[in-house]
Amino acid sequence: MSEKNKEQVIVRFPPSPTGYLHIGGARTAIFNWLFARKHGGKFILRIEDTDVERSTKESIEGIIDGLTWLGIDWDEGPYFQSEFAHEHKAAAERLLKEGKAYKCFCTKEELEAKRKKALSEKRDIKYDGTCRRLSPEEIAEKERQGIPYVIRFKVPEREGKIGYDDKVLGRIEKDYSEIEDFVIVRSNGRPLYLLCNVVDDIRDRITHIIRGQDHMTNTIKQILLYEALGAKPPVFAHMPLTLDLQKRKISKRTHGEVVSVQWYRKMGFIPWALVNYLVLLGWNPGTDQEIFTKEELIQAFSLERINKANSIFNYRKGDPKFFTDPKAISINAWWLRHLPIEEIAEMIKEDFKKEGIWDEAYEGEKREWFLSTLDLIRSRFHTLRDFARLGRAYFADDFEIEQKALKKNMLKHPELKELLPRLGEALEKVEPWNLETTEDAVRAFASEAGVKPGIIINGMRTVITGQLKGPGIFDVMVAIGKERVIRRLKDSPRLFEGTKP
């Protein structure tokens, strides 16, 4: 910030721990985090666990784990809203004492009936203020009878409108007369989100609230609370929502794992690639740049460039080719082939162990070979998982032979049953084993045998890697090594077994 005495930026991410971190929540966290980093401010993680019935420990761990994986770091917290219950209660008491709130003895049943009636009469479903007009005597009487009550905020009786300037949406205003006296404390004495949230934000000195547009209608009420509690409201920025192709809010319940951050980890996403994709949903830098390093993104970010319109998470359930939004995959694939190969190696280590193909030597004497092999095969992969699956033949001998490859490159050319083992023998003489010598040997063999090199090469690829596609065959031969190549070639006739010659 340019001015010295400008207040420090403090933002927060306040998830309620009732499920796993989903990509919409992660996106909110990312925007807040970027804003804090951009302005040298603070990013606070605050777990809003006041809904005791639905909050779980696993969820809290999942959220923390997800953010950590994404590389979203916070400067304070995690704080737990439940630990500040006394402050929330004190605030409610204070409002009550100052006449800015009142006890409401209406029962849930009465209110429900009124709501239904209002709906059928096509009127606004607003609290009618019955208890606001209670006399002190009536209140005392009801209290004496022990009738349970909630505490409602008393919306000031003022003419005109109250409003605020939303950093994304612009000026938002609402008529005082249209705001209902909302509940701030339950009949069991526990304060509600609207109040807790404001009390916490005041205590944490939050300067900017960046959240989803689904909170927009709460904002006016919260500003009223700030005013009643004698605090200056923060700056608000309401980000567009992320919807599915049917324009419904994305949720784990209807969309499954594809909306959970953890799942992307499981599917082999590079954490930063997911951040990169998510930030582009509803924001752009005003230039054509779409791929950002962390530093570039922090530099480029601004609230002003957040979009007003909701964006769609382009995911088709059951699409065989795209297991999530194609753009997310393409960004992941981009990072997969541009990140330093050492970083990729680090990221796939666990998966290699899980797949039983990890070798400690990959961090020792085979490191150079390991890195160059990863580098060789990365360009056609989309996720980190692909290395241990599609790339298995480079690291182990027990790899699958793709049926398609077998049919197209082997069975169609029965002569390969005899040629490939012979080629294997011929290759034994090749020394040294490099790009030139292997190519010379293979081409010479093909021309001697009177077969097009392509047929030999594609057959080799099938036998050596099990796949239809892959890097140039001579690169493959060098990467896999003389001994293994020859063994696989000699062993190839078995692939013809059970088929007609």
Add this chain to the structure above:
RNA sequence: GGUCCCAUCGUCUAGCGGUCUAGGACGUCGGCCUCUCACGCCGAAAACAGGGGUUCGAGUCCCCUUGGGACCGCCA
């Protein structure tokens, strides 16, 4: 139903009155490269929701219609 928000290619978006015969990206299709596939490169199809204004001039400003979304809980 009420209140509020929103509206450019299939999707993410650029566009802040003339430079828009509307640009980029993903995806799709075609081509080059080539031992295959990918990468890379080249190219194509693909959008201003509709109608009124304002203006010399509107994707850009205003209004209406339509469409979509959010909220309307003693959930957060």
